[in-house]
Amino acid sequence: MSSNYKLQKYEAICLILIVMVSKLILNVPYYIIDLVGTGAIINLIYIGLLGFIFVLCLNWLFQKFPNSDIIDISEFLGGKFFKVIMGIIYISFFYLAAYVTLSDFANMLKTIYFNNSPLIFILLFFMIGIVVANLVGLKSIIRTICLVVPFTLVSILVALFAVYDDFSFDKFSPFFGYNMRTTFVNGLLNTFSLYIVTYYYFLMPLLKDSFSYKKVTTWSYIISWLLLFLTVLSILTIFPITNDTEPLNALYLLSRKIELGDFLQRLDAMFVLLWIISIFCYLSVCIFMINRVFKKLTNVTDEKLVSLSTTSIFFGLCLLPFNVAISRFMENNIYRYLIIGITFIGCFIILVLANLKFKFKKGNLQKK
Amino acid sequence: MNIKNFFNTFFSYKEQENYEFILPNSANNLPETNTQNTTQQIFPTLSVNIEYLKSKYNLLINSDVKIRKFALPIHDKKVPAALLFIDGMVNEETITNSILQPLLLKNSITMREQNENKSGRMLIKNPKSPKINLENFIYNGLIPHNSISKETEFEKVIAKVNGGFCALFVDGVATAFCVETKDIKGRSVSEPISENVVRGPQEAFVENVRVNTSMLRKIVNNENLIIEEVDVGKISKTKVAICYIENIANDDLVAEAKYRINSLDIDYLLSSGQLEQFIKDNPSNTFPQCIATERPDRVSTYLLNGRVAIIVNGTPFVLVVPAIFIDFLTSGEDRNLNYHFANFLKMIRAIALFFAIFLPGLYVAITNYHQELIPSELLFAVANAREAIPFPVIFEIIIMEISFELIREAGLRVSSSFSTTIGIIGALILGDAAVSANIVSPILIIVVAFTGICGFAIPDFALTSSIRIYRFTYIILGFLAGFLGIAFGFFVHFIMLTALSSFGVPYFAPYIPFENLNDNNGYIVKPVWRRERRNQFLNTKRPEAANKISMNWRKHVK
Numbered sequence: 001m002s003s004n005y006k007l008q009k010y011e012a013i014c015l016i017l018i019v020m021v022s023k024l025i026l027n028v029p030y031y032i033i034d035l036v037g038t039g040a041i042i043n044l045i046y047i048g049l050l051g052f053i054f055v056l057c058l059n060w061l062f063q064k065f066p067n068s069d070i071i072d073i074s075e076f077l078g079g080k081f082f083k084v085i086m087g088i089i090y091i092s093f094f095y096l097a098a099y100v101t102l103s104d105f106a107n108m109l110k111t112i113y114f115n116n117s118p119l120i121f122i123l124l125f126f127m128i129g130i131v132v133a134n135l136v137g138l139k140s141i142i143r144t145i146c147l148v149v150p151f152t153l154v155s156i157l158v159a160l161f162a163v164y165d166d167f168s169f170d171k172f173s174p175f176f177g178y179n180m181r182t183t184f185v186n187g188l189l190n191t192f193s194l195y196i197v198t199y200y201y202f203l204m205p206l207l208k209d210s211f212s213y214k215k216v217t218t219w220s221y222i223i224s225w226l227l228l229f230l231t232v233l234s235i236l237t238i239f240p241i242t243n244d245t246e247p248l249n250a251l252y253l254l255s256r257k258i259e260l261g262d263f264l265q266r267l268d269a270m271f272v273l274l275w276i277i278s279i280f281c282y283l284s285v286c287i288f289m290i291n292r293v294f295k296k297l298t299n300v301t302d303e304k305l306v307s308l309s310t311t312s313i314f315f316g317l318c319l320l321p322f323n324v325a326i327s328r329f330m331e332n333n334i335y336r337y338l339i340i341g342i343t344f345i346g347c348f349i350i351l352v353l354a355n356l357k358f359k360f361k362k363g364n365l366q367k368k
Numbered sequence: 369m370n371i372k373n374f375f376n377t378f379f380s381y382k383e384q385e386n387y388e389f390i391l392p393n394s395a396n397n398l399p400e401t402n403t404q405n406t407t408q409q410i411f412p413t414l415s416v417n418i419e420y421l422k423s424k425y426n427l428l429i430n431s432d433v434k435i436r437k438f439a440l441p442i443h444d445k446k447v448p449a450a451l452l453f454i455d456g457m458v459n460e461e462t463i464t465n466s467i468l469q470p471l472l473l474k475n476s477i478t479m480r481e482q483n484e485n486k487s488g489r490m491l492i493k494n495p496k497s498p499k500i501n502l503e504n505f506i507y508n509g510l511i512p513h514n515s516i517s518k519e520t521e522f523e524k525v526i527a528k529v530n531g532g533f534c535a536l537f538v539d540g541v542a543t544a545f546c547v548e549t550k551d552i553k554g555r556s557v558s559e560p561i562s563e564n565v566v567r568g569p570q571e572a573f574v575e576n577v578r579v580n581t582s583m584l585r586k587i588v589n590n591e592n593l594i595i596e597e598v599d600v601g602k603i604s605k606t607k608v609a610i611c612y613i614e615n616i617a618n619d620d621l622v623a624e625a626k627y628r629i630n631s632l633d634i635d636y637l638l639s640s641g642q643l644e645q646f647i648k649d650n651p652s653n654t655f656p657q658c659i660a661t662e663r664p665d666r667v668s669t670y671l672l673n674g675r676v677a678i679i680v681n682g683t684p685f686v687l688v689v690p691a692i693f694i695d696f697l698t699s700g701e702d703r704n705l706n707y708h709f710a711n712f713l714k715m716i717r718a719i720a721l722f723f724a725i726f727l728p729g730l731y732v733a734i735t736n737y738h739q740e741l742i743p744s745e746l747l748f749a750v751a752n753a754r755e756a757i758p759f760p761v762i763f764e765i766i767i768m769e770i771s772f773e774l775i776r777e778a779g780l781r782v783s784s785s786f787s788t789t790i791g792i793i794g795a796l797i798l799g800d801a802a803v804s805a806n807i808v809s810p811i812l813i814i815v816v817a818f819t820g821i822c823g824f825a826i827p828d829f830a831l832t833s834s835i836r837i838y839r840f841t842y843i844i845l846g847f848l849a850g851f852l853g854i855a856f857g858f859f860v861h862f863i864m865l866t867a868l869s870s871f872g873v874p875y876f877a878p879y880i881p882f883e884n885l886n887d888n889n890g891y892i893v894k895p896v897w898r899r900e901r902r903n904q905f906l907n908t909k910r911p912e913a914a915n916k917i918s919m920n921w922r923k924h925v926k
Contacts, residue, residue, distance in 0.1 A: 140864075143881065
């Protein structure tokens with residue numbers, strides 16, 4: 001077990017990118033377009049800039065707390081009780097994130113390849129993979145991510161650009177979408193697509209060099225946003241926007257359009273192969289985060305036991321009867337608001353208050 | 369019963385009784401006299417020494433251990449003496465000419481001359497006289513041999529005799545004289561069997577550790593090459609040589625290698641393959657974690673780059689540690705070739721590795737789940753070929769893979785004269801009869817044959833063996849869940865592999881974790897003039913392997 005493993009810059013960026021990639025593979029681009037229509041481009045630029053300012057603020061706020069994550073900062077701010085509350089919130093949040101991802105992806109796989117197999121059959125593969133990964137430890141997960149991320153990024157870029165023949169820039173108009181209010185005010189809800197920011201709250205103590213936090217967050221944010229932007233741009237230029245569009249996995253649909261001459265006409269399965277591995281990596285990271293927070297709350301030392309327990313609970317969650325509609329509802333109506341509420345509002349306020357407390361304490365000490 | 373007792377009774381952890389395996393053999397009850405380390409000092413009386421040795425060597429039943437008794441003429445006395453050696457391990461001519469003749473003839477001649485020369489001072493009047501040191505007299509004056517040592521403990525004497533030395537015991541002297549007379553028959557240096565190259569040295573290691581170390585010395589040609597020798601195995605006391613270049617290799621690496629070997633508590637060690645399993649970081653993983661090579665030039669290259677070589681007496685395969693994954697895709701020839709061609713070959717090997725592991729699994733997955741990947745024309749051809757086959761693809765491919773493994777195994781086990789016959793039979797069965805009988809489809813033959821060829825293209829035997837196991841796993845996973853199964857297998861496989869390290873070096877160095885590839889680290893072979901630095905992950909004492917401008921002659925070109 002290697003839970004004390006510290007990440008290098010490159011590894012930390014890959015960790016953040018795998019989170020973003022998993023969102024791109026699933027329905028995040030669709031939800032963005034669904035909300036603001038053709039205004040998605042201008043909306044993404046807008047929320048991208050806001051997000052970037054937010055990340056810069058995070059960097060500044062974390063300066064006072066090197067080697068601390070949001071759980072430690074909560075303890076600093078509100079004592080152990082507040083730490084436990086924050087821990088439980090985050091454990092539930094990561095469980096939900098993993099659940100939504102897995103249910104969505106497993107349903108997609110079932111629809112495409114395993115019509116006759118029960119969902120549990122697909123889930124079992126993911127569960128075993130996650131258990132093994134978490135038993136082996138963070139070091140192996142991160143190293144696998146480092147291998148997978150470049151290939152996945154290439155696959156996404158290929159999927160985006162290989163269909164350039166079908167690009168139709170007329171589909172951008174109207175550029176501001178349904179109306180300005182929807183694009184700029186209602187469209188703020190699309191900040192949920194910058195879900196990677198959640199991981200910035202936990203990144204600091206995982207880094208080998210805490211001074212590289214700024215670089216890691218900045219670069220990972222820029223690359224993630226670019227990927228998101230390109231994906232949305234490609235989807236917009238290929239598919240027509242209608243109100244009754246089915247929430248299909250847009251990247252998968254893009255990959256189905258790739259043709260290499262007359263010989264290779266359906267390469268989507270190759271992309272799916274890579275994306276499955278990415279989802280394995282992402283789910284392992286989710287469970288790792290749950291284990292980490294859980295250990296912080298309880299001081300449990302047996303990592304194996306924690307790993308097995310958290311994965312068992314996750315498996316139990318996934319076995320709850322669900323269908324595509326439920327998972328979509330959760331993603332669109334609960335998960336989206338939770339991300340905005342917890343990541344962009346709640347934790348930010350905690351950080352600001354913790355900084356004020358830090359200043360106040362320092363001032364008191366200086367007076368004494 | 370209170371609540372606490374109730375919980376203790378029903379839910380408390382009870383230690384499981386340990387499973388103990390007892391071999392029904394009375395030998396277990398025998399005292400371990402022969403395996404215990406003897407620290408018995410040599411006795412001054414010859415007869416006692418001989419009795420002791422007879423008991424140690426079981427001379428009543430042991431036929432090759434010889435004790436030659438004789439009387440050593442010193443002055444006017446006959447001092448009883450005995451030689452101990454193992455027949456077949458010593459050179460009898462050396463014993464006769466360098467030990468017995470000087471002791472029996474030269475000694476008496478010297479005495480006679482000294483007696484006759486009255487003007488000369490008599491050094492030896494009486495061997496029992498306190499003035500005379502018989503031990504020094506024999507050591508300095510009677511045995512004209514370059515390699516002789518004095519031992520006072522039976523343990524050391526026995527170890528040397530087992531290694532081909534001859535031990536001389538003299539009555540009245542509590543010391544044994546060990547003279548090197550070894551002449552162990554072994555094969556001579558020949559061409560490598562498993563690592564053939566076109567352009568490069570054509571000699572391979574042999575079974576004798578000393579011959580192997582001399583081959584390394586010949587190539588490295590530097591006094592900083594250290595060859596430390598240790599005995600491994602309480603019974604076999606196998607000679608293991610740990611080789612490194614003192615001013616290059618990392619001290620911690622050398623210490624770790626020595627520590628692992630020295631701390632082995634085993635009865636015997638017979639090969640480097642066994643030693644590899646004892647010292648590798650993760651013994652349960654099938655992937656090789658030490659390089660095993662029979663090429664002295666390859667080992668010398670590794671030594672000069674700061675690695676540690678381990679030679680086991682009795683094995684022509686030398687271990688090199690630490691080993692990273694790309695070492696197993698590297699041939700001894702790569703550095704001798706033009707770097708363009710070497711890189712081309714390396715790329716071919718990487719492709720071969722991919723197909724050797726995944727091709728059968730991918731074939732099963734695609735034909736069962738992802739038919740859309742196959743271009744239409746090819747899909748028709750596959751469907752057409754499979755039309756008359758009554759078995760599912762998984763059955764077909766497992767039959768063929770097992771047949772292939774059988775032919776391969778049989779070809780290795782039989783003598784070379786039969787292996788051609790087996791190859792022909794195998795080819796006929798695989799290639800023709802199976803297809804004619806509609807047991808397998810021709811396209812599957814192509815898949816299995818191509819996979820087999822890809823396996824042969826990988827230079828390392830241990831890696832190939834490991835791949836052969838995983839190939840079956842991927843076939844089953846491909847059958848169970850198509851690309852989901854393959855992705856699952858790959859993920860778990862890679863998670864396991866990234867956890868590996870060899871003597872502290874990550875298995876996928878220098879790529880994962882990512883290191884500076886400018887330091888001659890990576891898979892790509894750099895031009896010979898750009899190989900200026902040693903592998904970064906080895907943390908050597910001399911990071912620079914060449915000057916920044918190694919080709920000084922180019923400086924003078926105008």
